[in-house]
Amino acid sequence: MKSLNFFKKYFKKYIEIGILSTDGESLRLEKTSIAIVPLIMGPAGIIWSLIYILTEHYLSASIAFSYAFFSLLNLLYLHKTKNFRTVQKIQMTLMLLIPFFLMWSLGGFALSSYVMIWAFFAPVTYLIYDKNSKSLFWFNAFMALVIFSAFIDNWLIEWHTSPMSQEMIELFFVLNIVCSLSGIYFLLNYIIHQKEKNSDKKIQKKHEALVNSTKQLFDNLSYLQSYKDNIDKNLIVTKTDLDGNITFANKNFYKITGYTEDEVIGKKHNIIKHPDNKSSMFVKLWATITAKKTWHGSLQNMKKDGTGYWIDTTISPILDKDENIVEYIAIRHDITRLIRQQAELTKMLYTDKLTGLQNRNALFYELKIKKKISLILINIDNFSQINDLYGDKFGDNVLIKFSALLKKNIPTERDCKIFRLNGDEFVLLTTTMEETEVFKSAQEFIKNIDSHPLSIGDEEILLSITIGISYEKNSLLLSTANMALKVARRDAKSIVVYNDAFSLNKEYENNIKWIKIIKKAIKDDRIVMFFQPIVNSEDYSIFKYETLIRLIDKDGQVISPFFFLEIAKKAKLYKELTKIVIKKSFEAFKENNYIFSVNLTIDDILDKEINKYIYDLLQEYNIAHRVTFEIVESEVINDFEKVEQFITKVKALGCKIAIDDFGTGYSNFVYLMRLQADFIKIDGSIIKEVVNDKKSALITSSIVAFAQEMNIQTIGEFVESKEVAEKAKALSVNKLQGYYFDQPLARLK
Incomplete structure (x- = not known):
């Protein structure tokens, strides 16, 4: 049994010599037949040659042996080169000619025992897999050689002086007829069996395909009904x-x-x-x-x-x-529930929990969307002394009473809004008052505060305030009002209106200095990338890195973008910095498998040149599947169509989208769907307070709930302690980032 299995194993290997995995059924049969025929004729040739040697017919012996020898060389050539067509032509030629050469060497038809019958393997072999003129060619060649042999048969008889004995001739006649016809039968039987086997496989495959198609059809019908049911249940559809x-x-x-x-x-x-x-x-x-x-x-x-x-x-x-x-x-x-919950979240984000006034976030949002406004910055003088004397709780009550007094004194007929900026500072924004009216209103504030002591329990507190006013453009309103406030304190004045003399020369001087530093850093290749890890909240393993721009000054000191990025925008150097960030980020991650984030502004996305630069680099580096583009959420998006086009295009290449600083800007959850966000980065000002501030924890929880509903992952920024990390994890924030895990580093770990 073992020897039979051994024979079958090596027989299968032999007949598959030269067969490739890509070969079709027909070509496989061709190659099989070319291997089988030498297996039949080769051993016969060797046996015949040995008998001819014993009867001293050495020429005939060499001819018979030559078939086996050249067939073996031919098959080895096929195994090495896989050049089937050349091997096929050589093998067919050997099949056809060697039997006739052998017959001629033995003295013609009768004296050779009709050994030329073996040549009939050539047309039969070709007929197996080719029914056209090529198989007819080999049949005609066989018949031509038979006719030619008939013409020279008498000459061959006369030429051959030492024929084999009559007994040997008769023995070889029987052997030639029996062995050749048996070989042809075996070849035909094997090929027919293989074709039937292949046909059965095809029928089985077609049957399986039919069964699968039928099953798929029923599945599709089921799916269609399921889709319809789901659409009716979840979507509102009309046609007009x-x-x-x-x-x-x-x-x-x-x-x-x-x-x-x-x-x-x-x-x-x-x-x-x-x-x-x-x-x-x-x-x-x-x-x-x-x-x-x-x-x-x-x-x-x-x-x-x-x-x-x-x-x-x-x-x-x-x-x-x-x-x-x-x-x-x-x-x-x-999306009604989404909109309502968004309104609740927005209220939490934009409301000061102590006074009920709008907070710093709301102020910054107003500064972004309003066109022309004036800003009054109000500071309670020496408020820290009240806290020191009466305690923090008493101080909180003072702030509550003071806020109510401010609201009471806002001109109701004018478009005015009041905000609590921080501890003892408040802001009044107005869009309708002239400059003289603004100044007059500030004077009235001071007068009312001076004349209305605040009753806190059994105490009466008389406050005084200092005011800074600015009419500058929105982006400078708060900073310039703050300058005016500082001047008012310095000069012991109640009200000061900002003017350029306060800071213009100093600002120009500072801008020129930094523009030179930035240009020189670009020229000297001192704009570099730092990398801060973002970790999984479950086990604190590194999930990806955020790339952060830094400037290395001439003394080797690392400069934060806080000091130069805004000036770069004014000096029209920002686009060049953006390109450097993208290029160096891609370079840093091209040879590893890390996922990484690159920050983009809305202006970057809307810039055609930057767009093209990003697309070209994504194609060049072929790492789009590891790139996340972080979009600053606090920026108001005016041209949503172009932003959507960019996002759709980069996501099609494999990139992910993250919304940065979520919770400080517009915080529109409907926009998140249009931005196709994969990640929300909850702003650090919220995350860092989650341990001690219930409102921050509630806001975080609400954002996480929205994100989970929309299948978006959340990232908590500014995680600077174990307590904050554990609290964020408890609130189901997916990823964490901050100095508790690692500061931005010049090299990847």
Whole structure:
């Protein structure tokens, strides 16, 4: 049994010589037949040659042996080179000619015992896998050699002087007929069996394919029904004709709006239009879809009972084969809960928990969105002495009472807003007052404060305040008002209005100095990348790195971007710095497997040159799947379409998107869906207070809940202690970053 298995194993290896994994069925049979024929004819040739040697027919013996020898060389050549077509031609030629050469050497048909019958293997072998003119060629060649041999047969008989004995001739006749025909039968039987086997496999494969196709068809039908059920359950779908009349609405539409089919079909969407929506939005919507484009946006609709609900809407035209619009389809997702929770979160983010006034975050947001405003910065004089004398709780009550007094004295007929900036500083923003009126209002504030002592328990506290006023552009309002406040304190004045004489020369001098430093650093290649790890909150293992720009001064000191980035923007050097950051970041990570983040501003994304530079480098370095672009969330996005185009393109290449400093800026959760965010980085000002400030913990928890619902991972910044790390982990923040784990380093670990 073992010897039989051994034989089968090596027989299989032998007949598969030269066969490649990419060969088709037909080519495999060709190669098999070319290997099998020498296996039949080769041993016969060797045996025949030995008998011829014993009968002293040495020429005939060498001819018979030559077939086995040259066939072996030919097959070794096939094994080494895989050049099948050359081997095939050589083998077919050997099959055809060697038997005739042997016959001629033995004295013709009768004296050779018709040994030329072995040559019939050539046309039979080719006929197995080729029924066209090529197989006919080998048959014709065989017949031509037979006819030629018949012409020279008498001459061969006369020429051959020492024929074999009659007994040997008769023995070889029997052997030639039996062995050759048996060999042809074995070859045909093997090939037919293989073809039947292959046919069975094909039939089996077709059967399996049919079964799978049928199963897939039923699965698809099931999926389609499941999709329809899910759409009806989760999405609001309507179709309209070219005039905007509703022709179809799904079950969920009727469920949410409270309308019936009879009340909706044939009507326009005005029946659910909310009065707060601007007409300009619908003008843009119709202009988009009639131009055969898709419109996407968020808006408020109104139910039958008059209550509002928010939807995220996509409206697309349906085109016929001639590219003509035949109808419109609108697919909506109810985001009412999202909007309401966002409003609650925004309120928490923008409200001072002690006084109930708007806080520093709200102030910065107002400074971004308002056009022309004035700023009054109010400071309570010597407030620290009140805390020292009466305690912090008493001081908090003073701030609460003082806030109420400020709100009471805001001119109600004017567009004014009041904010608590920090401990004892407050800000009043106004958009309608002239400069003289602003100054007059500040004087009235001081007068009212002076004349209204604050009653705290049994104590009466008389406060005094100092005011700095600024009318500069929004980005400079707070800093310049602060300068005015400092001047007021220095000069013992109650009110000072900022003017350029306070800081202009000094600012110019500082800017010129830093511009020179930045340019020289760029020239000397001293703009470098530092890397700060972001860890998994479960086990604090490194998840990825954030790349951070640094400037190395001429003395080798590391300079934070805080000192030079804004000046670089003013000097139009920022774009060059952005390119350096992207290039050096890609260089740093090209030879490793780390995931890494690169910071981008909205201006970077909207810049065509930077866009192209990013796309080109992503293609060149082929590491897009490890790149995360962090977008600063606090920046207001005006051209959302271009930002979406950039994000869609880089995500298609494999990049991820993170929203940086989330919680300090606009914090729009609807925008997160449009930005296709993969990560939210919760701002450090929130994270670092989660241990001691319940409000910060609540805000973090709310952001995490939103992120989980939208399948977005969260990253906590400014984790500077074990307590903060553990609290953030307890709040289900996914990733953590901060000095507790590592500071930004010049080299990767």
